Amino acid sequence: MSATWYECKVKYRKLDEATGTQKVKTEPFLVDAISYTEAESRITEEMQAYLSDSEEIKITNIKVANYAEIHPFENTDRWFKSRVSLIAYDEESGKERKTNMYLLVQANDVKEAYDNTIEVMKGTMGDYTIPAIAESPIVDVFPYFSGDENEVERIEKFNAAKNSVPLSSEMDETLELADVLAVAASEEEE
Known part of the structure; x- marks a missing residue:
């Protein structure tokens, strides 16, 4: 998601x-x-x-x-908008096609924003270029979840438990996290 x-x-x-x-x-x-x-x-x-x-x-x-991804970095204080052009080759026409996506990358200056964008794109299998990087006026970013490993793990358990618990007519479909985890734990004990 x-x-x-x-x-x-x-x-x-x-x-x-x-x-x-x-x-x-x-x-x-x-x-x-x-x-x-x-x-x-x-x-x-x-x-x-x-x-x-x-x-x-x-x-x-x-x-x-219109940001595809947000990438905070430690010891940085400004946000930069990086335009990354993904390059795909159309085998039928033999032409190169570029698709732009925008990343919001945290850095202290444009050079560091470029280096951080390269770092973020390291695992990309396809070809890409970085045609533009500009400082963003964004003051701060508030993600839904903090990224804390315990919180991520708790959410994953919640989703797994929610999907594994069959809903009956007596169970409310808007289950709370504690209810779902309690039902899942009781099933594991049995």
């Missing part, structure tokens, strides 16, 4: 580090969500870390972002 990323433009008061004053800024953030409604809910929740209790935010725009 691939992630759907939503770019959310948020208007809020932010401390300007250069002058030390509060300024109203509109900045884009990226949120992994299932729908526009969930994206709005998640960005509102995530923005609470940037604000004090009395401050409010205004979401001015939400749109589906």
Whole structure:
């Protein structure tokens, strides 16, 4: 299942580090969500870390972002949009065909963004080129899951247990994680 990323433009008061004053800024953030409604809910929740209790935010725009993949790297502070052209050869016509995809890669400068894009594309079997890399205005990225191994493992167990438990008319189809795992564990013991 691939992630759907939503770019959310948020208007809020932010401390300007250069002058030390509060300024109203509109900045884009990226949120992994299932729908526009969930994206709005998640960005509102995530923005609470940037604000004090009395401050409010205004979401001015939400749109589906066209990123195929998001790649954070440690010790970096900016996001770059890398355009990668995948090259395929059409055997019938004998022509080369390029398909573009966009990656959001974290880096400190353009050269590092290029190196990180090469690192990400290392396992690619086909030919590709990187025709463009530009700094993205994205301030921060909020993935649905943190990528924590324990969390990923828990979700995989949940999905496996959910698929292995037959649903009867008495069981609610909206099972909670604990319910599914408890039923799966009791079946294993028997």
